Amino acid sequence: MNDKSKVAVRDLTVKDKFSFARFLVQWEMILIYILIAINVYLMVMRPGLYFAPGTIQSIIQSGMDLSPLVLGMIFVLMLGDIDVSVASIMILAAMATGLSMDAGIPVVPAVLLGIIVGALCGAFNGILVAYCSMPAVIVTISTQMLFRGIVQVILDVNVLSNFPTFYNALAWTNIAYVPISLLVFLALGVVFIIVLHKSAFGRKLYMIGNNPVATQYSGINVKAVKLQVFVIMGMMAGIASIFFVGRMGGGVSSTMGIGLELNAIAICVLGGISTNGGRGKAYGPIISTLIMAFLIYTLGLLNVEANSRVIMTGFILIIAVLIRNLNKEILAEIKLRLLYQSNKNIEALNNKTAENIGNLKVLIGETKKDGKLSTTDKAEKIKKYESQIVGLKEKCKQQTKAMKQQQK
Amino acid sequence: MTKEKTTFLSLLKRLPHMRNFGLIMAFIALLIVAAIITPAMYSWNSIINMLQNNAVFGLLSMGVMFVILTGGIDLSIASTLGLSGVITTSLMSENMNVPAIVWVLLGIGVGIFCGAFNGFLVGYLKMVPMIATLGTMYIFRGFAFLASGGDWWFPHQFSDGYVNMAIGRFLGIPNIIWFFVIILILSAIFLGYTAYGRRIYAVGTNKESARIAGIKQERIILLAFTLCGALSGLAGMLFTANYAICNHAIGTGFEMTAIAICILGGVSITGGRGKVDGVVIAFLMMSVITYFISLLPGLSVWQSAIQGGIIIIAVLINVFTIRSSEKRVLKERGALI
Numbered sequence: 001m002n003d004k005s006k007v008a009v010r011d012l013t014v015k016d017k018f019s020f021a022r023f024l025v026q027w028e029m030i031l032i033y034i035l036i037a038i039n040v041y042l043m044v045m046r047p048g049l050y051f052a053p054g055t056i057q058s059i060i061q062s063g064m065d066l067s068p069l070v071l072g073m074i075f076v077l078m079l080g081d082i083d084v085s086v087a088s089i090m091i092l093a094a095m096a097t098g099l100s101m102d103a104g105i106p107v108v109p110a111v112l113l114g115i116i117v118g119a120l121c122g123a124f125n126g127i128l129v130a131y132c133s134m135p136a137v138i139v140t141i142s143t144q145m146l147f148r149g150i151v152q153v154i155l156d157v158n159v160l161s162n163f164p165t166f167y168n169a170l171a172w173t174n175i176a177y178v179p180i181s182l183l184v185f186l187a188l189g190v191v192f193i194i195v196l197h198k199s200a201f202g203r204k205l206y207m208i209g210n211n212p213v214a215t216q217y218s219g220i221n222v223k224a225v226k227l228q229v230f231v232i233m234g235m236m237a238g239i240a241s242i243f244f245v246g247r248m249g250g251g252v253s254s255t256m257g258i259g260l261e262l263n264a265i266a267i268c269v270l271g272g273i274s275t276n277g278g279r280g281k282a283y284g285p286i287i288s289t290l291i292m293a294f295l296i297y298t299l300g301l302l303n304v305e306a307n308s309r310v311i312m313t314g315f316i317l318i319i320a321v322l323i324r325n326l327n328k329e330i331l332a333e334i335k336l337r338l339l340y341q342s343n344k345n346i347e348a349l350n351n352k353t354a355e356n357i358g359n360l361k362v363l364i365g366e367t368k369k370d371g372k373l374s375t376t377d378k379a380e381k382i383k384k385y386e387s388q389i390v391g392l393k394e395k396c397k398q399q400t401k402a403m404k405q406q407q408k
Numbered sequence: 409m410t411k412e413k414t415t416f417l418s419l420l421k422r423l424p425h426m427r428n429f430g431l432i433m434a435f436i437a438l439l440i441v442a443a444i445i446t447p448a449m450y451s452w453n454s455i456i457n458m459l460q461n462n463a464v465f466g467l468l469s470m471g472v473m474f475v476i477l478t479g480g481i482d483l484s485i486a487s488t489l490g491l492s493g494v495i496t497t498s499l500m501s502e503n504m505n506v507p508a509i510v511w512v513l514l515g516i517g518v519g520i521f522c523g524a525f526n527g528f529l530v531g532y533l534k535m536v537p538m539i540a541t542l543g544t545m546y547i548f549r550g551f552a553f554l555a556s557g558g559d560w561w562f563p564h565q566f567s568d569g570y571v572n573m574a575i576g577r578f579l580g581i582p583n584i585i586w587f588f589v590i591i592l593i594l595s596a597i598f599l600g601y602t603a604y605g606r607r608i609y610a611v612g613t614n615k616e617s618a619r620i621a622g623i624k625q626e627r628i629i630l631l632a633f634t635l636c637g638a639l640s641g642l643a644g645m646l647f648t649a650n651y652a653i654c655n656h657a658i659g660t661g662f663e664m665t666a667i668a669i670c671i672l673g674g675v676s677i678t679g680g681r682g683k684v685d686g687v688v689i690a691f692l693m694m695s696v697i698t699y700f701i702s703l704l705p706g707l708s709v710w711q712s713a714i715q716g717g718i719i720i721i722a723v724l725i726n727v728f729t730i731r732s733s734e735k736r737v738l739k740e741r742g743a744l745i
Contacts, residue, residue, distance in 0.1 A: 082538065134723055135677040137481065137538070141664050142719035149713020156709055258661075262542060275536045307553035307656070314546030318529065321539050 027272040027324065031287040038294045046301060057179050061171060063293020064181035065240075065247035069264040070271075070285050071185075071192045072236030075229045077268050078196070078205045080212075080277025081136035083230070085125060086237045087260040088147035093118040094241035094252045095151050098160030107164045115238035121147060122234015123227065130226035144261075148254070155254045163250045171246030181243060185289070188239075193282040205229070209278025266313065267292055270320045346403050353396040360385050360392075430725040431674065431686065435693045442696060446703045454699070456581065460574075460650065462695035463588040464489075464643045464659075466688075468666035469673075470588075470595055471639030473687055474632040476670055477599075479612045479679025480530055480537030482633065484522065485640040486662040487548035492518040492644035494556045497654040501565040508569035515645030516638050522548055523637015524630065531629035545663070549656070556656040563652040574649035584646050591639065596684040608632055612679030668715070669694050672722045690722075 023029065043050045050056070069086050076083045097114035105113070121143070128139045170180050196202035204225050207215040216222045244260075245252055269275060270291070271284030295316070299309045336347050367373065367381050442449050449455075468485050475482040492515040500511055522544070529540040563571075574584040599605040610618040611625045618625055648654040673690030675682030697718060701711050 128720065128724075132724060132727060134727055138668075138671045138677055138723055139720065141668060142716040142723070145664070145668075145712040145716030146720070147716075149710065149716055152709050153713055262545075265539075265542065269539055275539050307550045309550075310546045310553075311550030314543040314550065317543035317546070318535070318540060321535055321543075322533060 028281060028283045028287060031271065031284060031291060035287060035291050035294065038291065038298055042294070042298055042301070049301070057174050057177065059293055059297045060182050060290065061179045061247075062297060063289060064179070064185055065171070065244045066260050066264050066267075067181070067185040067289050068188060068236045068240035068243060069260065070267050070289050071188055071282075072233040072240075073264045073268045074192065074196065074271075074273055074280070074282055074285055075205060076136075076233050077265070077273045077275055078209050078277060078280065079226060079229055080209045080275075081129060081226070081229075082265065082275065083125065083136065083140045083233050084261045084265075085121070085140040085144040085147060086233065086240075086264060087257045088144045088151070089118050089121040089234055089237035090241045090244055090260070091151050091252065091254070091257050092121060092147045093238040094245050095155060095160065097241065097245075098163060098252055099154075101162045101164070102160065107166075111164065111242070114241055115235055118234040118236075118238025118241070119231050120234065122231045122237070125234070126227035126230030129230060130223040148258075152254045155252075158253070160252045161250055163245055163252075167242055167246035168250055169246075171243060181246075186286070189282070189286045193286075196282045201225075201228075206278050209274075209276075211278075263292075263313075266317045269317060272324065274324075343403060343407055346400050349396060349399055349403070353392055356392055357389050360389050431672070431689050431693070431722070434722060434725065435689055435696075438693060438696055438700075442700045446700060449696075449700065449703060456585070458695050458699040459585050459588075460582045462691070462698065463584045464647045464650070465662065465665055465669060465694065466588045466691045467591060467639050467643040467646070468662060469669035469687055469691060470591055470684075471636035471643075472663070472666050473595075473670050473673075473675055473682065473684070474599075474608060475537070475636045476667070476675050476677060477608050477612045477679055477682060478629050478632045479615070480629065480632070481667065481677070482526060482541045482636050483538065483663050484526060484541040484545040484548055485636060485666060486659045487545045487552065488519055488522040488637055488640040489644035489647060489659040489662060490552040490656060491522065491548045491555065492516075492641035493648040493654050493658050494552045494656055496645045497561050497566075497648045498555060498559075500567060500570050501561055504567040508567070508573045511570055512573060512642065512645055515641045517641070519637040519639065519641015519644070520634055521637070522641070523634040526637065527630035527633030530633060531626040549660075553656040556654075558656070561648075561654040566649070566652045571649050571652050574646045584650055587642070587646060591642075592684065592688060599684060604628070604631060609680055612681075614680070665694070665715075668719045672719055 069090065072086065073083065093114040096117040097110050100110040100113050101107075125136075125139055125143055128134050128143075129136045170184065173180055175183065196205065204215070204220055207218075207220065208222055208225060212222050244257060248256060265275075267288050268280075268285045271280070271286070271288040273280035273285060295312075296309060299312060304312070332347075336344070364382050364385050367378055367385070370378070373381070449458075468489065472482050472485055495518050496511045496515045499514070500506070526541055526544055529535045529544070530537045572583070574582065576583050578586055597605075599608065607618070607623050607628050608631075610621065610623055611628045615625055618628075644659070647658060669690045670682070670687055671677060672693065673682065673686035673688070675687065694715075697715065698711065701714060
């Protein structure tokens with residue numbers, strides 16, 4: 001017994017083994033339950049429509065137009081930055097492709113040019129954020145105006161409609177009942193998951209998101225990483241232009257896609273990416289992209305008009321973040337307010353009692369496992385501990401009562 | 409230490425080290441360029457006109473300044489503007505005879521409600537301000553649509569008293585500018601000379617030390633958001649009165665311009681730094697730019713591009729002047745040691 005009561009040497013082995021219960025309640029799984037729930041709801045309410053050929057495909061296709069933006073935004077949010085210029089970059093890239101198609105440049109260089117324009121815009125943001133240490137919100141708010149302004153200057157009120165034919169095919173057709181856009185999105189998603197969770201670059205993003213100064217001191221070039229992330233974001237905006245223009249039926253005007261950046265951010269946040277940076281997984285936003293598509297479609301079926309759907313989007317965003325925000329501190333705060341009448345003495349007393357009871361319960365567990373004791377001794381000891389627990393609870397209750405009366 | 413005499417020369421020497429120096433220089437340069445290219449701008453009428461059309465942005469940026477000073481951001485101000493505009497206009501068109509001051513108060517009330525909701529989410533539920541207000545931006549805009557029922561209101565549906573709240577003149581200056589000036593003075597006094605105003609700076613500078621100093625930061629954040637909402641609500645009422653037109657989409661995107669004015673005026677996005685005078689200069693500068701561009705033929709499509717570019721340049725200058733002033737302070741300390 002004496003050996004056990006000594007302070008144990010610090011145990012540094014990883015104790016968090018794979019726990020199935022924990023796996024089932026993690027955020028990404030909750031998102032999957034939500035997705036399944038929406039599907040079941042649709043299935044029950046409108047079976048005729050749900051099982052009709054093409055319905056599910058068209059739901060998924062309707063949500064894919066901003067999917068590459070979501071993927072890029074994961075990285076930017078992971079850094080603790082934000083990019084609200086992505087929709088403008090997307091339209092600028094689409095315009096570059098459209099204009100070069102008009103000028104008779106072949107398809108492949110034209111599409112590449114669009115993506116390069118996106119990357120350049122991203123680089124512009126990145127240089128201002130990383131090397132001029134300007135806040136990302138401000139930079140991207142102003143470049144949003146700037147890029148959209150450039151499109152307005154060049155296009156004015158004209159509409160570009162000369163786009164490669166594969167744009168429409170990407171957005172509207174299926175391979176073996178699976179939408180092509182979903183396949184491309186998932187392929188891109190796998191790349192992003194691998195980069196974020198399995199590569200050194202991904203770990204750097206988490207580090208910078210948690211503490212940029214410490215990361216700088218540990219020998220990582222924070223500025224370069226930030227620039228790279230913004231360039232990736234720009235490239236993804238360029239790729240998003242392919243999805244978006246296809247979805248729009250192959251036309252681009254200067255006012256298209258306003259507000260898409262906020263949708264992309266909302267999807268990322270719903271997917272569990274913290275806007276403070278450094279928290280979240282890449283799976284979440286991929287699932288929540290699908291959730292959004294299904295949700296908007298379902299609300300449409302329920303005859304909820306577009307603007308009420310907007311309200312729903314807002315509430316979903318807030319509730320998703322609130323659930324994620326519920327941590328121990330806030331729960332303790334709520335307990336203090338509701339149960340203990342904001343009296344910190346009562347809170348301390350209850351916490352102390354809970355701790356003591358916990359210790360006694362551990363002792364009971366140890367006694368049960370102890371092979372040296374006979375069964376009667378065991379029973380006696382356990383009884384003793386249990387009576388102690390009951391006594392502690394009584395005492396705590398009485399004292400709490402007394403304190404509450406005193407406060408009155 | 410001997411106190412240096414403040415002569416005109418010493419003032420002149422200290423001038424380049426002032427916080428707003430870069431901003432004022434840029435503003436003067438802009439005024440000179442405008443004077444050369446479009447001298448028509450410098451008439452009493454056009455200046456009043458310019459201020460009248462931009463006063464809404466002044467109110468919005470004054471409101472969002474409170475929030476940014478606490479280290480937050482409010483993206484929902486334009487939606488609050490829309491909601492309060494729609495509610496006041498729709499009720500006004502049915503009750504033409506009610507005195508107009510009621511609608512002003514109603515607009516402020518709607519704004520207070522919206523702002524307090526934001527403040528509750530951010531202050532008490534500890535949500536990230538950007539995300540919370542992103543959500544309420546959708547919510548308030550949606551409610552604006554529901555309240556309007558998709559309708560438009562046109563000038564003949566507006567009562568005279570209501571419209572006069574904005575365009576009626578007192579001493580030759582439109583009321584909407586008077587509103588802005590009064591709010592301006594009140595916020596300067598509030599931020600500079602009252603305990604609650606100083607607490608806003610304290611929370612924005614360092615939340616933890618403010619808490620240890622006994623400041624209830626939840627309450628201060630709630631206060632800042634509520635003030636911001638109240639000003640946005642007032643702006644919504646005045647906006648509809650100024651143009652005598654209203655639908656659910658009024659003011660979309662105004663939040664970006666308002667935040668841009670704040671940043672241009674030297675309000676630090678991380679909180680705790682910034683004053684009313686900087687925001688006023690930035691507001692004047694933004695109004696001049698908008699008006700200047702609208703006067704040049706064929707340039708109106710350039711408007712957002714030029715605005716975006718100017719904000720970037722101005723913030724860059726601001727970053728560098730702050731850096732150089734910090735370096736100067738460090739050097740002086742080094743010299744003392």
